[in-house]
Amino acid sequence: MLCRGRFEGRSNVNRFVRSALAPASYALVATACLNAPALAHPHIFAEASLEVVVAADATLESLRHVWRFDDLFSSTVLLEFDANSDLVLSHEELEAVASVIHESLGEFDYFQFVSADGKSVEMRTPDRIVALFDDHQLTILFESGPASPLPLQGKLEFGVYDPTFYTAIDFYQDENLTVSNLPETCTTQVVRPDPDEAIAMNQQSLTDAFFNDPMGVDYSKLFATRLELNCPTKGVKS
8 A cells, every 4th residue: 555654544545546456456447447437436536627838938838737626535634634623724734635645646647647649748746735625625736847848749638537546537617628828829629538439449459458467557548538739740830
């Protein structure tokens, strides 16, 4: 299990970012995904927004994330981090929440994925995560940028997903996926894959990949809502 040591007692928060699935468990997930995708379901839910920020030189500057968690998970966090039992999370207690999530999500690249013409793009570790607790719900905010300069050329894809299926990061409206400073020559599209179609289109490759490398099969990415940017390969107009 991840997040041992000083995070040992934070069981529910740890499960939020846990990927301790044995090969047998991966086989169950594979069966559920390939035969009955509805059987693989999350336990934690968050309403998300993602802002893709473009720099003045038409390169990717950063991704800005906001996740607002469901009432049940939020109440669990309140109970586990409310050290003085006053049913309020103080600044120090929220800092503890943010610290646990920051360290734990690092194991999963912060649930974010970026690709350029089908190739994964490495992203920097966020400097920090900010945790807020309002109206009985936990919200976290963080910002990340590419590890190397990334020009807006060709097809770029941005999304958020939990590879363990434990957490559902949902963009309820297309307007929750936005681009700031989008060059006029680029177009955007929000893609919401149909699970049945995604499985049908990828079933053979998924089956082969699972038996060759069961720990490397990433089923949840197939179902993740994503934002696509299409830009001329020579960049923006001069």
